[in-house]
Amino acid sequence: MAQQNNKQNGQQDINQLLKVRREKLANLQEAGKDPFVITKYDQTHHSDEVKALYEELEKKVLGDRKAPNTEGLEEAEARKVIKEDYNEKREIMDAQPIRVSIAGRMLFKRVMGKASFCNLRDLKGDIQIYVARDAIGEESYADFKKSDIGDIFGVKGYAFRTMTGEISIHAEEMILLSKSLQILPEKYHGLTNVDLRYRQRYVDLIMSPESRETFVKRSKILSTIRRFLDAKGFMEVETPMLVANPGGAEARPFETHFNALNEDLKLRISLELYLKRLIVGGMERVYEIGRVFRNEGLDTRHNPEFTLMELYQAYTDYNGMMDLTEEMYRHIAQEVNGSTTITYNGIEMDLGKPFERITMTDAVKKYAGIDFNEVKDTEEAKALAREKGIEFEEWHTKGHILSLFFEEFVEEHLIQPTFVTDHPIEISPLTKKKPENPQLVERFEMFMNGWEMCNAYSELNDPIDQRERFAQQDANADAGDEEAQHTDEDFLNALEVGMPPTGGIGYGIDRLCMLMTDSPAIRDVLLFPTLKNQNNSSVPKSSEK
Known part of the structure; x- marks a missing residue:
């Protein structure tokens, strides 16, 4: 009762102060x-x-x-x-x-x-x-x-x-x-309610110089990327957010309805397929920095809308993209933080040294002790997964199981900048096969701090192969894969017109900002992160009542 009375008295005091103002x-x-x-x-x-x-x-x-x-x-x-x-x-x-x-x-x-x-x-x-x-x-x-x-x-x-x-x-x-x-809020403690900091970012920015500096740095990261790519001859472009068939990634989309055309549309989950259409059109180096939307969970590294940067360069491959990525990350760190060594959560990561390069198969062998080159087929892979307690879907194949082993046993060890190359074809429907091993593709993911920081390919430009890959994705969707991509006829038509050999990369800007600003959660680098909706009457005021 005393606590309730104190609360009521405090509310009355605040109301009186607001009235005086x-x-x-x-x-x-x-x-x-x-x-x-x-x-x-x-x-x-x-x-x-x-x-x-x-x-x-x-x-x-x-x-x-x-x-x-x-x-x-x-x-x-x-x-x-x-x-x-x-x-x-x-x-x-x-x-x-x-x-x-x-x-x-x-x-x-x-x-x-x-x-x-x-x-x-x-x-x-x-x-x-x-x-x-x-x-x-x-x-x-x-x-x-x-x-x-x-x-x-x-x-x-x-x-x-x-x-x-x-x-x-x-x-x-x-x-x-x-x-x-x-x-x-009181000056020396600032806005201590974390949820309120995100809901009332304007108050957080007033009270916290550290928060303000984080977003100043985020702006600098974006401008540094643009200057870097512009100097390399890339052109910044814009592509649609509302699409009939979202592709370029494995994710569930948000859906909406366009009244004027009486059509159901979706919010894009990637920038890839439209940017590659521009490569077909002869725009040899293009990039876009924009919001994408994925209807998935919330955690310290995921927000349903986030900023993605994708670039595509004609006449190069995933090796050229690795060189470009290493140079760009090193440049961003130097420009934004004044050093190629960054510290995140007390751990130093050195972007000044050459990035390690390791195949996914070798990484699983190194950290899980299993050589998938010696795994004969899908059934043997599934038996290994059961033995190690790794959950999988019935429609999964050997390549899917390899990827699951990588996620379970390898990712957490990749603290220093590392390129993981040569993924299984099953999880890479838009990527060129390796000529010497058609079960693998010319793809890499870059990891730091145990996080995937970017994803890159030698882009698949064979329209016949691409149609077969889309057909497999459609089959996966029928088998229960809610994140499978679907056949995009217009994109296939573009490939039939002809796309040159091309390398492409997708960078998650928000995770990059987390690393460069030593921020513990993605919400700390998003000015207005996605939060559960509250009625105005239930949202506390700036005084943190």
Whole structure:
């Protein structure tokens, strides 16, 4: 009962605080100071730029001037010497002031008599503001004292360094640009409710510089990929999201209905088949970065909608794609993190060294002790699976069982960058056969941290072989494989027109971002991850009631 009463009292306190904020807004509006009528603000600098400019000016005008020597002085005398030195430096610096206009959200305020301090946070960080009544005027200072944490201000003034050494802005004008009517979480703990961080990412970004930096890095990863591929002669393109026959991957699609045509459509699960149509059309190097949708489970590495990058290059094969992948991953790490060595969950991974290359069969032999070259047929493979406790479907063949052994016994060991090559044909319906062994295909997957990071082929360009592979996929679907691909007649027609030898790769951008930002879950690198829907009335407010 006491706990329930405390909860009710806490709710009443929060409701009262919210009411006070709305009353403050109403008072401002009645006084002709409505912040919401302001349409723009001239922001000349960000917080980090102000600090950098001031430090640069200090070096220029003060040189290597050292702090005064107070050794042997009494405490009062030492303070006097330090203050005199500070005032002298301040006078020199103020003679050529750095005037700035910044804007940001107030996250801290300490009100004193005639002068106060607050902290503003903008895109690039935090900066302290010194607010003096004599500098901004009596009326503005009175309004500032009534402001709330979370309010957004525009500040004009000049940079200086306080006696404690903090570069700050001496405000000469403060304008309230937006009134916050909600209560932000407590500053030093941030938004501690993990589910709420994902549901109210806007609050998470305000309170957590680390979260904001993650998404700044994600943006940099994407721009780095684009610059890298553009420099290699690739062209960025866009292909349909709504399709009649999703293909290019083994996954269950989301389904929808298009009213205008009275047709059922699906959301794409891959980018592959349309991009390969463009290779047929003579666009020799193409790539797309876009959302794909797979109707499957949620966990730390899976979200039903995620970002995929696929590229296709004519006149090369999966060996060329391995070289390109190794070069690109190394380049991204260097550009984004400043090193080809990255650390994830305390484990170092070195992208600077040549990536290991191992066949799937050899990997299973190495980690499971079973040589599938010596497994005669499907029945023997199934017997081995039963012996090792690996579940399989009745329609599975020897190649499927090899893949299951790989998933069970090998993946977790592939921590350093590793290319796993030469997959069984049964699990690779869009890939060229190896000429010397038609039961295997020219395919690789790249692994890091035990995760599949990308998937690549020598693309199948034989339309007769491709039709047979699609027919087998249709048979698998009839046998109960819900993720099997289906025959795509228009894609087969494109192959009959003629596609050159081609290499292709698919990269999962979100897992790449997880590794590069040391993020434990895919939801930490998605601004708005998929969550179970809640009624508005049941979603807690920013104060984490």
